[in-house]
Amino acid sequence: AVLKVDTVEYGKVPEYTGTTPVKESDNVYTYTFDTWDKEVVAVTGNVEYTAKYKETYIEYTIIFENEDGTELSNTKYHYGDTVTVPSDPSKPATDEYTYKFAGWDKSVVAVSKDETYKATYEATKNKYTINYSGNNTTNNIYGDQVTTTFTGTTNSPECEYDTNVTLVKNGFSKVGYQFKEWNTQSDGKGTSYNEGQTLTKPNFTSQDNGSITLYAIWEPIRYTISFENNGGTHHTGSSDYDSTYRMSPIVHL
Secondary structure (H helix, E strand, O other): OOOOOOOOOOOOOOOOOOOOOOOOOOOOEEEEEEEEOOOOOOOOOOOOOOEEEEEEEOOEEEEEEOOOOOEEEEEEEOOOOOOOOOOOOOOOOOOOEEEEEEEEOOOOOOOOOOEEEEEEEEEEEOEEEEEEEOOOEEEEEOOEEEEEOOEEOOOOOEEEOOOOEEOOOOOEEOOOEEEEEEEOOOOOOOOEEOOOOEEOOOOOOOOOOEEEEEEEEEEEOEEEEEEEOOOOOEEEEEEEOOOOOOOOOOOOO
């Protein structure tokens, strides 16, 4: 575009008195008037001077943020540059969920404008395992420590955090004992639960892939013991399995 046309006498130096030349910026540069394409000298004939401009790179800001808005990187680039992507961020697990980085909220492309990329995550419900123990018992029999062992198996299911849990039916057995309950302590002094009981979101542990153990609590079967004297006199009592029964001596007068 023509900025200005002047008629100048031969031998005089022309002077530009118009507005400062401007050039619109593009995606890459902004432009500022710098000088003319040749030195302005005394007129000896028709002449044309063309404006020259200083180029300044346009800087674009590319930001990467975590899901919560925490800034991971803030970098200046030029148009068309390849963006450097930061290392995969992380999100702390909660009692209920563990999080895995799933990528950015949009495709990371060559720079063409200011842009913000936000991290996204895939949530996985935390799980834990309830282990069931048959829980051997030890008793003092005539001064000896005798251990009664269980037989059988009981499944140890995997449970999701913050969901209801139905405790399994007992699959163990122990000679001379009958199953009483499940308990969080092997000595029965913890929290007791019935087999098959449904618990509302018990959340035994918040550790992902963690585990807890419930112990079978047993009670001995009680047996009746009869002693008969030769001649009809008899004595009857009762005693638990694995216990010593003591009978007072019979005195005849």
